[in-house]
Amino acid sequence: MTEILEIPGAVDIHVHLRQPGDNKAETIASGTRAALLGGFTAICDMPNNPGRPTWSAHRLIEKQRLIRKSAYVPVGLYAGAQPESNNLDQLPAMAKPAIGLKLYSAPTTGSDKDYTAKDFTKIVSAWHESAPAKPIMLHAGQTNLPGLIELIAGKFGHHLHVCHVNASREVELVEKAKADGLPVTCGVCPHHLFKTSHDPLSEGWFARMKPPLARQEEAEKLFELLVNGAIDIVETDHAPHSAGAKWTAENAGGSCWGVPGIEFALPLLLYQMVKGRISRERLIEITSTKPAKIIGLKLSGSTKVTWQMEIHRIGDEKTRLSGSGWTPYLGKLAAGKVKKVVIGKQVLVADGKIMAKTGRLINRGDQL
Ligand code: NCD
Ligand code: ZN
Ligand code: ZN
Numbered sequence: 001m002t003e004i005l006e007i008p009g010a011v012d013i014h015v016h017l018r019q020p021g022d023n024k025a026e027t028i029a030s031g032t033r034a035a036l037l038g039g040f041t042a043i044c045d046m047p048n049n050p051g052r053p054t055w056s057a058h059r060l061i062e063k064q065r066l067i068r069k070s071a072y073v074p075v076g077l078y079a080g081a082q083p084e085s086n087n088l089d090q091l092p093a094m095a096k097p098a099i100g101l102k103l104y105s106a107p108t109t110g111s112d113k114d115y116t117a118k119d120f121t122k123i124v125s126a127w128h129e130s131a132p133a134k135p136i137m138l139h140a141g142q143t144n145l146p147g148l149i150e151l152i153a154g155k156f157g158h159h160l161h162v163c164h165v166n167a168s169r170e171v172e173l174v175e176k177a178k179a180d181g182l183p184v185t186c187g188v189c190p191h192h193l194f195k196t197s198h199d200p201l202s203e204g205w206f207a208r209m210k211p212p213l214a215r216q217e218e219a220e221k222l223f224e225l226l227v228n229g230a231i232d233i234v235e236t237d238h239a240p241h242s243a244g245a246k247w248t249a250e251n252a253g254g255s256c257w258g259v260p261g262i263e264f265a266l267p268l269l270l271y272q273m274v275k276g277r278i279s280r281e282r283l284i285e286i287t288s289t290k291p292a293k294i295i296g297l298k299l300s301g302s303t304k305v306t307w308q309m310e311i312h313r314i315g316d317e318k319t320r321l322s323g324s325g326w327t328p329y330l331g332k333l334a335a336g337k338v339k340k341v342v343i344g345k346q347v348l349v350a351d352g353k354i355m356a357k358t359g360r361l362i363n364r365g366d367q368l
Pocket of ligand 2: 108139163164210211
């Protein structure tokens with residue numbers, strides 16, 4: 001008999017579900033199904049859908065309809081705005097249905113420009129006015145983070161969440177802002193903890209994402225900063241691209257940033273817990289309590305995931321993979337397979353099998 005672990009459902013505030021749009025590697029159904037079997041009971045979807053960015057209230061409503069129809073776990077939706085999106089007039093209408101605003105100040109999938117804080121002043125001001133309590137999520141560049149902290153958290157006193165930190169230097173900037181009393185948080189991705197800058201040498205584009213993987217020493221430092229509280233949460237930045245698209249980038253010299261990650265984020269972290277490198281309490285904080293707090297989601301005691309805790313190697317487990325059908329974590333040691341998932345009174349997974357889907361949208365102030 002293997003040990004059973006019951007913990008609160010995890011909350012992932014950084015996921016790319018891709019639908020609707022030109023990237024067909026994922027759908028709302030396939031991504032939320034993988035999230036559910038990965039131990040997540042709520043996720044939040046980013047606005048950079050290739051060919052169909054969430055830059056208007058109309059696009060948000062389109063996504064809401066799709067979520068109601070096909071989501072296995074509750075989903076929150078981010079609004080997007082960029083200097084190039086020219087959608088200032090849409091921000092007031094997007095403020096209500098959105099769970100937050102996402103900004104890209106450096107090149108990645110969906111936005112290929114570098115910006116300075118000045119370029120975002122009008123957007124931040126308009127969002128702050130329309131949605132003072134809803135966080136601004138930032139994909140920062142190497143040099144523009146200090147200016148954007150100053151603008152968003154300093155000038156407007158608005159909650160800024162710095163996405164996917166890959167360097168201790170970024171965490172230092174966040175810590176300094178916190179010490180000054182500014183409302184700033186940050187998150188780290190499993191790939192920046194458990195993969196390193198050496199991997200692209202042998203995995204090519206299958207190990208390339210924005211921001212890039214860190215050197216071994218820096219990845220170890222990030223894990224320490226997560227354990228000691230300097231990094232607030234884990235976010236997966238689940239960014240699926242088809243194996244074919246990654247392969248084409250490798251062979252034809254293209255670009256294709258991002259890796260899937262929601263299926264095995266918890267098993268990778270639970271393995272660290274089993275090995276005594278992170279406590280159960282801290283694991284719950286970084287995967288559930290704190291991310292829920294950032295988006296203003298209230299967690300009831302009855303939203304729980306039951307894990308069967310055997311140690312295993314992540315294999316080609318087709319049943320648990322998301323839509324892109326591959327994982328950057330193949331062969332890694334992990335712990336835990338999801339046996340049961342309950343959200344409130346609804347049993348979504350029993351005996352490892354999906355029993356129901358929620359089709360539910362979440363927004364700030366909601367209870368799970
Ligand atoms: C993400 C994607 O593919 O949407 N890519 C990535 O490399 N992380 C976008 C992002 O989060 O920067
Ligand atoms: Zn990003
Ligand atoms: Zn992302």
